Amino acid sequence: xxxxxxxxxRRIERVKKQLCAxxxxxxxxxxxxYNVCGNPRCRCKEDPPQKHGPYQQLSYARAGKSTxxxxxxxxxxxxxxxxKNYERLRTLVDxxxxxxxxxxxxxxxxxxxNPRITKRT
Numbered sequence: 001x002x003x004x005x006x007x008x009x010r011r012i013e014r015v016k017k018q019l020c021a022x023x024x025x026x027x028x029x030x031x032x033x034y035n036v037c038g039n040p041r042c043r044c045k046e047d048p049p050q051k052h053g054p055y056q057q058l059s060y061a062r063a064g065k066s067t068x069x070x071x072x073x074x075x076x077x078x079x080x081x082x083x084k085n086y087e088r089l090r091t092l093v094d095x096x097x098x099x100x101x102x103x104x105x106x107x108x109x110x111x112x113x114n115p116r117i118t119k120r121t
Contacts, residue, residue, distance in 0.1 A: 004102075004106065005103060005106050005107075008099045008102050008103050008106075009103065011095070011099045012096055012099050012100065012103075015092050015095050015096045015099070016096075018088075018092055019089065019092050019093075022085045022088060022089055022092075023081070023082075023085050024078075024081070024082045024085060025082060025085050025086045025089055026058075026060070026079060026082035026083050026085075026086055027060045027061075027062060027083075027086050028058050028059050028060025028061075028067075028083065028086075029058070029059060029060070029083065030056050030057065030058055030071065030076070030079065030080065030083065031056075031057050031059065032053065032054035032055070032056060032057075033053055033054060033055045033056075033057045033070075034051035034052065034053035034054055034055075035051060035052045035053055035055065036049065036051055036052070037052060055070050056070065056071040056072075056073070056076050056079075057069070057070055057071070058070075058071050058079060
């Protein structure tokens with residue numbers, strides 16, 4: 001094996017170890033939302049309006065279905081951690097695929113350089 005092939009395989013092993021250590025995963029993004037209520041005498045109906053909020057809203061799509069839900073303030077730090085873990089997952093998977101593609105190319109070049117001769121009997 002060539003040195004670069006060994007290094008690529010080591011890189012994939014490091015990525016696998018990092019994937020195992022990620023923890024909880026959650027796709028999507030958090031955004032601050034401000035709302036207007038239905039009370040006609042509320043501050044949110046004044047000029048200028050003083051809307052209610054901010055409320056943290058999680059939005060994501062999974063299996064072709066969009067989902068949105070509000071996240072309570074005490075849960076926001078753990079949800080942010082889960083979102084960060086998911087982004088890290090995506091980065092690591094991209095790194096793994098890139099290294100794997102490089103390995104495949106090296107193997108193709110090696111097989112072209114040393115073609116195996118098979119005899120038919």
